[in-house]
Amino acid sequence: MVPINYGGRIESRGPETYRSQSLLDTIFQATGLENFQGSAVVIDLMSGPGGIALNLQKKASRHSYAVLDYDQEQLAKIGEHEPVNKILADVRNVSSVVKGESVDIATARYGIKDIPQGQQLQALKGINEILRPGGVFVLTDMISLEGEGLQRWLNIQHSQKQQLSGREIEKEGECYIPTEKEWLAMLKEVGFEAEVFGYYTSPISTGDWLTGNQFGNPKSPEAARKKAIMDEIIMNAPEGVKKAFNVRQGVNGMEIDYPVVIIRAVKKVAESGLPTAGDLYAAS
Numbered sequence: 508m509v510p511i512n513y514g515g516r517i518e519s520r521g522p523e524t525y526r527s528q529s530l531l532d533t534i535f536q537a538t539g540l541e542n543f544q545g546s547a548v549v550i551d552l553m554s555g556p557g558g559i560a561l562n563l564q565k566k567a568s569r570h571s572y573a574v575l576d577y578d579q580e581q582l583a584k585i586g587e588h589e590p591v592n593k594i595l596a597d598v599r600n601v602s603s604v605v606k607g608e609s610v611d612i613a614t615a616r617y618g619i620k621d622i623p624q625g626q627q628l629q630a631l632k633g634i635n636e637i638l639r640p641g642g643v644f645v646l647t648d649m650i651s652l653e654g655e656g657l658q659r660w661l662n663i664q665h666s667q668k669q670q671l672s673g674r675e676i677e678k679e680g681e682c683y684i685p686t687e688k689e690w691l692a693m694l695k696e697v698g699f700e701a702e703v704f705g706y707y708t709s710p711i712s713t714g715d716w717l718t719g720n721q722f723g724n725p726k727s728p729e730a731a732r733k734k735a736i737m738d739e740i741i742m743n744a745p746e747g748v749k750k751a752f753n754v755r756q757g758v759n760g761m762e763i764d765y766p767v768v769i770i771r772a773v774k775k776v777a778e779s780g781l782p783t784a785g786d787l788y789a790a791s
């Protein structure tokens with residue numbers, strides 16, 4: 508079941524981050540594809556319309572690329588002529604649809620935060636399982652700021668927006684934006700050596716959510732009502748929150764800067780010369 512109508516979104520009219528070439532360039536650098544020896548197997552998870560995979564493919568075309576998303580409409584936004592394999596699947600089951608230790612590079616942007624807190628570790632574990640030892644996972648996602656009420660406010664605000672976009676939290680659970688420390692700790696727990704590769708600030712306006720179809724047809728009174736709810740939530744944030752996230756009044760609605768981290772996580776190679784799971788598969 509796909510709870511939110513992601514497929515109905517028009518990313519090119521949504522938040523600026525979906526058009527940011529500088530963020531795509533940072534993700535490319537973090538993958539290490541530029542200096543990869545041989546031909547890599549690359550997968551973009553929770554790919555949406557494939558912005559990441561298509562950009563990597565353009566920059567390093569000799570490798571093989573796949574995208575994975577659980578929303579057929581999102582995958583359909585990627586033209587059939589594009590050189591990427593499409594996989595329709597839930598990332599929480601990635602290790603049952605993609606062969607273990609078969610992937611060199613995996614990426615995921617703005618996806619894992621939308622998985623409920625209690626399931627994020629499991630999803631990251633599956634991603635670790637499909638990577639070869641030494642393989643790289645580049646996570647690009649929002650971070651909660653540590654500090655009085657900041658994490659709680661950001662999560663409530665984001666969850667409200669998701670619910671106004673159609674998420675039914677009773678069925679699907681609530682999204683959760685970890686702090687940088689929590690992201691790193693989860694990645695380490697599932698077997699990665701993880702470190703921050705870079706930061707990015709994602710400027711958002713409630714007007715972007717409206718024009719990007721995140722509240723349904725932007726011309727409908729219903730969408731205008733949902734935007735007004737978000738404007739009010741952001742406008743009435745406590746002063747400390749407003750300062751931390753640079754909340755301001757913009758031309759098309761309230762504006763806020765979301766902090767984003769780019770983490771490069773490398774799957775640990777088995778120690779002590781014992782065979783890895785990959786060696787065992789190869790031998791059988």
Ligand SMILES: C[S@@+](CC[C@H](N)C(=O)[O-])C[C@H]1O[C@@H](n2cnc3c(N)ncnc32)[C@H](O)[C@@H]1O
Nearest residue numbers: 513553554555576577578581597598616617618
């Ligand atoms: C905010 S969009 C980001 C799309 C893309 N990664 C990008 O940055 O342009 C989140 C995407 O994750 C997908 N998604 C959400 N939960 C998923 C899950 N459990 N399994 C697979 N895809 C999922 C949605 O369909 C949507 O396309």
